[in-house]
Amino acid sequence: MLIDERLEDLRKKINSKVPAGISISEVEFEGPELVIYTDDTKKFAEQADLIKVLARELRKRIVVRPNILEDPEKAATKVRAVVPESAGITDMFFDPDTGEVLVEAEKPGVVIGKNGATLRDITKEIGWTAKVVRTPPIESKTVKDIRQYLRSVKDERKEFLRRIGKRIHRDVRSKDKWVRVTTLGCCREVGRAAFLLSTPESKILIDCGEKPGSSSEGFPYLGVPEISPLSSLDAVVLTHAHLDHCAMIPLLYKYGFDGPVYSTPATRDLSAMLQLDYIDVVNKDGGVVPYSSKEVQEYLKHSITLNYGSVTDIAPDVKLTYHNAGHILGSAISHFHVGDGLYNIAFTGDFNYDKTRLFGPATVQFPRLEAVFMESTYGGSHDIQPSKKDAETKLYDIVNTTINRGGKIVIPAFAVGRSQEVMLTLEEGIRLEKIPKVKVYLDGMIKEATAIHTTYPEYLNPDLRTQIFKEGMNPFLAECFEQVDSSNLRQNVIDGDPCIIITTSGMLSGGPVMEYLRALAPEEKNCLVFVGYQADGTLGRRIQKGWKEIPLGRRETIMMNCEIQTVDGFSGHSDRKQLMRYVKHLQPRPERIFTIHGDEKNTIDLASSIYKNYHIQTVSPMNLETYRLV
Structure with a gap:
């Protein structure tokens, strides 16, 4: 059946279901959604369950949009x-893509009204569909x-x-x-994540990242026949925002890809x-930048965001559902349902099967599951991480010892994930007087990443959400934190009193951390503390191995006289025990x-241990x- 014929058939079915007096002017596929255009959005709003009924019977994601959106x-x-003034509306974002208005308010419940009555009143009044979120405590420039x-x-x-909608529903x-x-x-290896899922009908790329610390093997193998030309791809599915998974997505648009990239909203931002930031860092380090901000804009223009649990058609024979991965904000296990019950496969991306200060544990329950591609960062038999409590105690001990001798603590950390986890730990340590009341300086993209965390509170664990929004005690806004946003302020930090510095990049592959290393590493009283994974080939891994002279460029060398510490337990990755426990608890058990x-x-x-313990066929590809697979 041709697309136009299918749309006409759907239109007839919709007309047979809607009450008299509601006219349907147009039905269109727009991305993965079926959009119903009407002059009667207010009447649709009065029929509270009508959209749910249509979605269930047509097995499509349905959006109702007015023919003409009010200014x-x-x-x-x-x-x-x-909306009552007591709601404290702070901003409104009108999205023509969806016909939705996102209302930011200090008291979302007042905007929603009893049983959603006020939201329906908004739609009756303006035609736009209203959604409400709590006003973020920290404003994000990126968002x-x-x-x-x-x-x-x-x-x-x-x-x-509309073009992608027709391609998906062919x-x-x-x-x-x-x-x-x-x-x-x-x-x-760790890095340059990229996997091609193929069927006779579809090609889907899962992730497209860079390899930290590698110039010769920094890119995925994008030139192989299976993925060429890039325009043949139906979609890119992004598991999360770390650069080893997302850095090369803009490059795809430079070389011919013009399709959608699916992610959660937090991952997109x-x-x-x-x-x-990657472009900026590579430029400053004198490297070759693989793409420009123009390609990043192309990525954003082609982005389609999905929430956890939303089953979505992304190709004629493939449905995608995102599930919580517990790794960083918006990180998702990508579950693919191929064909009409033919096969189910999940890509975990990076995941954490443990509750942290920020997130709940990764999802283990799926409707169906035949195969899993799972991360193994700490998959070795001796890769056992200490408990969070032991890790935090060790960090407090390091801080106390270093501050008491008049030194500074430098903590290289990813802007997203580890930085916020460490921030929460240090804030509590200072508040409960477990460590001295010193300044904690944030350098790099950490503050902006933290602002994005507060923009999407639905991804944070309930305890932290309650602390921020109901108890009014936002640890991210504690007075101990101070942003470093200029070279002058950075020099003042270097020259100033004992303090803690959390800075990017997490593996010492560039960024402001290098300035702190130059100035502080030669002095024995200072301490460099690793709290995240250091990949092979990175400067961070070399220092962990005991390198005392670190070459920077051709003429400069840094003497590593400062104390070097590694605090395991803050990683967003599951350790060996958790990886095995995750496989044990997977439901259903994969083949x-x-x-x-x-x-x-x-x-x-x-792979060997999973096979021996659970008799599941395993491969280390x-x-x-x-x-x-089929």
Whole structure:
């Protein structure tokens, strides 16, 4: 059936279900959604369950949109007239893509009203569908800029979404039934994550990252025949925002890809922030920048965001569902349902099967599951992490010892994830007087990343959400934290009193941490503390191994006379015990497990142990291999 015929058929079915008096003017596929255009959005709003009924019967994600959206400025005035002033509305974002208005308010419950009555009143009044979120305690420039940019390209977005919608909902033509995965990076190594999921109908790329600390092997294998040309890809699915998973996504648009990138909303915003920072860092270090900010904008223009648990068609024969991965803000296990019950496969990305100060543990329950590609960063038999409590105690001891001798503590950390975990630990330590009341300086993208965390509180664990929003005690806004946003202030920190410095990059592959190393590493009273994984080939790993002279460029050498400490237990990755426990608790139990994203010995060790303990077929794949799953 042709797309136009299918749409007409859907329109007839919708017309048969809607009450008399509601007219349907147009039905269109826009991205993964079926959009119903009508002059009667207010009447739709009065039928509280109608959209749910249509979605269930048509098995589509449905959005109702007015034919003509009211001017946002006029609509905003009407919203404020409908919503009680006590709600404390701070901002409104009108998204023409979806016909939705996102209302930011200090008291979201007042905007929602009893049983959603006020939200429905807003739609009756302005036609736009209202959604409400709590006003973020820290304003994010990144989020604001992205929303503004997407508003500026709304017409291009609409054209793109309609084109992709037709591609997603095209007929399945092949009679063959097979599923293959090609490994384009991240096998028996950490970094440059990239996997191609192929069927007779579809090609989907999962992640596209860089390899930290490597100039010769920094890119995934994007030139192989299986993925060429890039325009043949149906979609890119991004698990989370760390650069070893997302850095090379803008590069795809430079070389011909023009399809969608799926992610959670938090992952979209964080990844764009980190990609722009990546360009800046490579430029400053005199490296070759693989793409420009223009390609980052192309990525944003082609982004489609999904929430956890939302089953979404992304190709004619593939549905995607995101589940919590517990690793960083918005990180997701990507579950693919291929064909009409043919095969189910999950890519964990990076995950943590443990509750942390920030997030709940990774999801283990899936509707169906035949194969899993799971990370193995700490998959070796001796990779046992201490408890969070022991890790925090060790960090407090290091801080006390260093501050007492008049030194400074430098903590290299990823802007996203580890920085916020360490911030929460230090804030509590200072508040409960477990460590001295010293300044904690944040340098790099850490403050902006933290602001994005407070923009998406739904991803944080309930305890932290309660602390921030109900108890009014936001640890991220504690007076001990101070942002370093200039070279002058950085020099003042270096010259000033004993303090703690959390700075990027986490593996010492560039960024402001290098300035602190130059100035502070030669002095014995100072301390460099690693709290995250240091990949092979990175400067961080070399220092961990005991290098005392660190060459920077051709002429400069840093003498590492300062104390070097590693505090395990803050990692966003599961350790060996948790990885094994995760496999044990997977429901249903998969038939095959592929161990990826780890050093060679770790992936092999974990694969062997899973097989011995659980009798599941396991593989430790190498790069550039293709596995037929069906």
